[in-house]
Amino acid sequence: MSVIALHPKQQPEANGAPATILTPSQSPVSAPAPLALSLRGITKRFGDKTVLDGIDLDIPQGQFVAVIGKSGCGKSTLLRILAGLDSPTSGTLTVAGGNASERRSRIMFQEPRLLPWARIGRNVEVGLTGIAKGEVARDLSLQILQEVGLADRAEEWPSVLSGGQKQRVALARALVAHPFILALDEPLGALDALTRIEMQQLLERIWQQQHFTAVLVTHDVAEAVALADRVVVIDEGRIALDLAIPLARPRRHGSAETARLEGQILDRLFGRG
Amino acid sequence: MAKTATNTFARNLAGWLLPAALILVWEAASRTGLISESVIAPPSAVLAALIRLLASGELAENIGISTLRALSGFAIGGSIGFAFGLANGLSRLSRDLTDTTLQMVRNIPHLALIPLVILWFGIDEEAKLFLVALGVFFPIYVNTLLGIQGVDPQLVEMGRIYGMSRRQLFFHVILPGALPAIFVGLRYALGIMWLTLIVAETIAASSGLGYMAMQAREFLLIDVVILSILIYALLGKLADSLARLLERLTLQWHPAFQPA
Ligand SMILES: Nc1ncnc2c1ncn2[C@@H]1O[C@H](COP(=O)(O)OP(=O)(O)OP(=O)(O)O)[C@@H](O)[C@H]1O
Numbered sequence: 001m002s003v004i005a006l007h008p009k010q011q012p013e014a015n016g017a018p019a020t021i022l023t024p025s026q027s028p029v030s031a032p033a034p035l036a037l038s039l040r041g042i043t044k045r046f047g048d049k050t051v052l053d054g055i056d057l058d059i060p061q062g063q064f065v066a067v068i069g070k071s072g073c074g075k076s077t078l079l080r081i082l083a084g085l086d087s088p089t090s091g092t093l094t095v096a097g098g099n100a101s102e103r104r105s106r107i108m109f110q111e112p113r114l115l116p117w118a119r120i121g122r123n124v125e126v127g128l129t130g131i132a133k134g135e136v137a138r139d140l141s142l143q144i145l146q147e148v149g150l151a152d153r154a155e156e157w158p159s160v161l162s163g164g165q166k167q168r169v170a171l172a173r174a175l176v177a178h179p180f181i182l183a184l185d186e187p188l189g190a191l192d193a194l195t196r197i198e199m200q201q202l203l204e205r206i207w208q209q210q211h212f213t214a215v216l217v218t219h220d221v222a223e224a225v226a227l228a229d230r231v232v233v234i235d236e237g238r239i240a241l242d243l244a245i246p247l248a249r250p251r252r253h254g255s256a257e258t259a260r261l262e263g264q265i266l267d268r269l270f271g272r273g
Numbered sequence: 274m275a276k277t278a279t280n281t282f283a284r285n286l287a288g289w290l291l292p293a294a295l296i297l298v299w300e301a302a303s304r305t306g307l308i309s310e311s312v313i314a315p316p317s318a319v320l321a322a323l324i325r326l327l328a329s330g331e332l333a334e335n336i337g338i339s340t341l342r343a344l345s346g347f348a349i350g351g352s353i354g355f356a357f358g359l360a361n362g363l364s365r366l367s368r369d370l371t372d373t374t375l376q377m378v379r380n381i382p383h384l385a386l387i388p389l390v391i392l393w394f395g396i397d398e399e400a401k402l403f404l405v406a407l408g409v410f411f412p413i414y415v416n417t418l419l420g421i422q423g424v425d426p427q428l429v430e431m432g433r434i435y436g437m438s439r440r441q442l443f444f445h446v447i448l449p450g451a452l453p454a455i456f457v458g459l460r461y462a463l464g465i466m467w468l469t470l471i472v473a474e475t476i477a478a479s480s481g482l483g484y485m486a487m488q489a490r491e492f493l494l495i496d497v498v499i500l501s502i503l504i505y506a507l508l509g510k511l512a513d514s515l516a517r518l519l520e521r522l523t524l525q526w527h528p529a530f531q532p533a
């Protein structure tokens with residue numbers, strides 16, 4: 001049976017999550033940041049194939065988490081559950097925050113998924129469906145396009161943009177309504193190495209400005225270490241490694257410390273850990 | 274700037290050189306008796322027929338009747354085809370119920386029904402409308418259905434994720450995605466529309482361009498026969514150009530329609 005408790009106060013104690021963590025106002029001053037997401041025993045089966053097998057994961061507000069794992073290990077499945085697109089076969093997902101708009105989550109895919117028949121500005125406005133319209137929506141989308149450096153392209157068609165620019169529009173669309181949680185499913189996977197690094201820096205900058213909680217699925221260990229506060233390795237449906245990345249930002253690619261952390265993750269991925 | 278304008282003008286002009294030369298040769302061949310007047314009338318005679326029929330009002334009347342028939346038949350068959358295409362593209366139930374039947378009917382050439390249609394409707398207006406509507410139905414139906422089925426499911430999922438209502442999803446994602454295919458169907462249907470009408474008017478009519486041509490044949494007015502053929506060609510071209518214009522206006526986003 002699947003129980004998805006979206007209101008922390010409705011969460012029964014029996015689910016294992018202490019109420020003090022779930023109700024931000026009650027947490028002691030010295031406690032870590034309140035939780036944005038809490039997963040308890042999340043299991044997902046397709047037919048008789050168990051893809052996720054009892055995932056427990058607490059993600060504090062504003063944290064940047066990278067999820068890594070071999071192809072087919074269930075990363076996308078986990079992300080879709082986090083973003084509320086799919087429901088787990090069993091287990092509970094608790095999203096903190098107040099009303100629906102305060103815990104809005106957005107997901108970004110490997111493909112930009114822009115509407116080819118809508119101009120770039122209109123594509124960003126799709127992110128405000130049911131939230132804002134007309135002049136307000138136009139202003140908000142222009143502001144966020146400014147953030148991603150494409151304000152001057154608002155009146156163009158998506159087909160004239162490069163792959164990296166299209167992903168920036170998709171990022172703008174995901175962020176225009178200021179989501180609480182941003183789930184990213186290999187959004188940079190199809191980009192060339194240089195554009196990738198540029199996009200990583202952009203993502204990091206906007207994350208620091210907007211303070212959303214980010215969950216990034218990636219195949220790239222270096223990308224995970226460059227961006228995340230914490231790297232979670234999934235293997236055979238379980239969390240095989242949960243590693244804090246305590247490096248100061250902005251981070252430099254290729255330092256000794258990043259190399260050590262990358263090695264640690266790779267060892268775990270290939271079962272040498 | 275002025276130079277490019279002159280260039281386009283020159284290029285347009287070049288396209289008309291060959292037809293103009295052909296007409297001159299044709300006229301000369303007729304005048305010198307190289308081509309018998311009973312095989313094909315010279316351009317001057319066709320022009321004379323045009324002026325004569327314009328003056329009597331006969332031509333305008335017949336063009337009007339034929340155009341009205343073509344457009345009414347198109348409107349009926351096209352809208353039914355579009356409606357079925359939408360329904361079967363959007364609803365699995367509707368597709369399971371009707372698609373097999375429609376695909377079976379599609380394999381009957383609609384012109385093969387002419388004897389039956391004459392039995393049913395005689396040579397009344399309904400006969401022509403029925404045939405044109407039937408002919409136009411399938412290209413519109415098939416291409417609308419294909420267009421909707423071809424819409425990128427990832428875009429549809431995106432629309433859902435961003436909270437679009439069914440109505441928004443249809444107008445912002447599904448319909449624009451299906452539009453290029455629908456236009457293919459539209460242009461194909463316009464061709465079938467004129468073809469069907471010509472055949473129907475030639476066989477079973479008491480007015481219209483096809484009827485005018487058949488009458489002229491009985492009285493051996495070969496200039497009028499050729500005039501009717503040319504006018505059919507012109508009307509067909511006009512319909513196609515209109516469809517192309519509409520396509521260019523609505524598919525501006527499509528890379529194929531963007532200025533290089
Ligand atoms: N809707 C579905 N129906 C059946 N099986 C599914 C479905 N979605 C995913 N799976 C299966 O679940 C497993 C995990 O899929 P998932 O897409 O989560 O993997 P992933 O870790 O994201 O892989 P990749 O790194 O290649 O993107 C795969 O074996 C896949 O075949």
Ligand SMILES: [Mg+2]
Pocket residue numbers: 075076077185
């Ligand atoms: Mg995946």
